[in-house]
Amino acid sequence: MDGMQDSEAAQRGSRELIYVTRGGAGRVLALGGLQQLGWNLRRAPDARSVLRILNGDSRKPHAALLDLREGFSQQDLAEFGAALSAGNVGWVAGIDARQLDESPVRDLIRDYCYDYLTLPCPESVLNTVIGHAHGMASLACERGDATSEAGFDGMIGESPAMRTLCRTLRKAALTEAPVFIAGETGTGKELAAMAVHRHSRRHAHPFVAINCGAIPHSLIQSELFGYERGAFTGAQQRKLGRIEMANSGTLFLDEIGDLPLESQASLLRFLQQGSIERLGGHEQIAVDVRIISATHHDLDRAVAEGRFRADLYHRLCVLRLQQPPLRERGSDIDKLADYALQRYSQEGHRTLKGFAPCARQALHSHAWPGNVRELINRVRQAVVMAEGRLITAADLHIESSLTTPPPTLDEVRDAATRAAIERSLHRNRGRLVDVARELGVSRVTLYRLMQRHGLRAHEPETPNTLHIA
Numbered sequence: 001m002d003g004m005q006d007s008e009a010a011q012r013g014s015r016e017l018i019y020v021t022r023g024g025a026g027r028v029l030a031l032g033g034l035q036q037l038g039w040n041l042r043r044a045p046d047a048r049s050v051l052r053i054l055n056g057d058s059r060k061p062h063a064a065l066l067d068l069r070e071g072f073s074q075q076d077l078a079e080f081g082a083a084l085s086a087g088n089v090g091w092v093a094g095i096d097a098r099q100l101d102e103s104p105v106r107d108l109i110r111d112y113c114y115d116y117l118t119l120p121c122p123e124s125v126l127n128t129v130i131g132h133a134h135g136m137a138s139l140a141c142e143r144g145d146a147t148s149e150a151g152f153d154g155m156i157g158e159s160p161a162m163r164t165l166c167r168t169l170r171k172a173a174l175t176e177a178p179v180f181i182a183g184e185t186g187t188g189k190e191l192a193a194m195a196v197h198r199h200s201r202r203h204a205h206p207f208v209a210i211n212c213g214a215i216p217h218s219l220i221q222s223e224l225f226g227y228e229r230g231a232f233t234g235a236q237q238r239k240l241g242r243i244e245m246a247n248s249g250t251l252f253l254d255e256i257g258d259l260p261l262e263s264q265a266s267l268l269r270f271l272q273q274g275s276i277e278r279l280g281g282h283e284q285i286a287v288d289v290r291i292i293s294a295t296h297h298d299l300d301r302a303v304a305e306g307r308f309r310a311d312l313y314h315r316l317c318v319l320r321l322q323q324p325p326l327r328e329r330g331s332d333i334d335k336l337a338d339y340a341l342q343r344y345s346q347e348g349h350r351t352l353k354g355f356a357p358c359a360r361q362a363l364h365s366h367a368w369p370g371n372v373r374e375l376i377n378r379v380r381q382a383v384v385m386a387e388g389r390l391i392t393a394a395d396l397h398i399e400s401s402l403t404t405p406p407p408t409l410d411e412v413r414d415a416a417t418r419a420a421i422e423r424s425l426h427r428n429r430g431r432l433v434d435v436a437r438e439l440g441v442s443r444v445t446l447y448r449l450m451q452r453h454g455l456r457a458h459e460p461e462t463p464n465t466l467h468i469a
Ligand SMILES: Nc1ncnc2c1ncn2[C@@H]1O[C@H](COP(=O)(O)OP(=O)(O)OP(=O)(O)O)[C@@H](O)[C@H]1O
Pocket: 151, 154, 155, 156, 157, 183, 184, 185, 186, 187, 188, 189, 190, 191, 192, 254, 295, 296, 372, 373, 376
């Protein structure tokens, strides 16, 4: 541990305070009074030291004071992201007033901090503000413990993948950083976004969702930014856009990958300026929203292919979460099925007792391309259609998957080998020497494998020949 620690206070179960500073010993001494107030003070000069402290005790709530008055370059600030979103920490930035004009400092405060203070300030003020930050971090921990059985904020699931996700969601709720949720359709991205909002300090303000993929391109600008009366034919009165409706709260941009390039530029401008202009309006309107975005498309690929702006991508993907597909969530499938049965049981005409063994087996052999949404819909339909006391695989309409047995390990290995050789042949334009080298096998082995998998070596490509007429 760097710096000081009041062991007496620690024994009393004092509150943890991380003090991040590049200032001299005097800075730390100036906070000495806080130890008497029950703070266990630990000094960290950089992001790595913060992570080291949190790794030791990641579940415990901490307050942290990030004293930005001296010694931090822009690069240092950029590197703080991971540390500022780790653990259960309520961050408070300490700055001198002029620093509020510096956009890296403003961004850091807005995205990650519970509050900020201009330093120096009276000890009582400091104690109150970091006390509140610590209180918020403690609340997040309590929620975590209380909901570990039933999932996070209504999200059913206790699989390792869901536990990891819920831990990350709780941390995300403690910050203001833009969150990007990736995941297949129906995995619960919107539910996760609502959970972050409800557990954030914006919870008393609106949560506004917009599905960028479901709105015609010609209407998306007016949906997002609103319009003034007379802005276009048919605009008979002023209409607020979704961004403005979400003021002080959270805006959930679903299927962000479908946002047309024109709207991407306008959204980026809004994120940079913190203000919007309604269509047909001339006034800049300041709007304060936290952005959570999601998509089931591969956004990295969309950036690489020029369909999504890289600068907007970096603005949106500060905290990146991955929503696991249902097929990777093991016993969560049973829990979700039981939950859906309980929820919709009154819709059926007879009292159902649960799932027959064949239904349980079917639930686990199905690939769930539509994930949780598909599972809920199938159970709901089965509740209505079931004729016995137990829901069967046939009631769920997934019996066909039972007739296809899952692949054996040998089959999986064979398929992977064949695919790897095919890809390498393609990459190396059929040159077997290079394919063998790339795959780490001898040429003889490669021939043998190709024969076994029915692969033919096509003619290696020769350089283009120039024909002169
Ligand atoms: N863990 C969960 N516990 C309970 N219900 C869930 C869970 N995950 C998803 N659901 C339910 O599944 C349905 C689909 O969830 P949601 O709309 O959040 O998915 P999505 O990933 O945003 O889908 P899409 O990509 O199609 O927009 C909703 O009815 C939601 O309530």
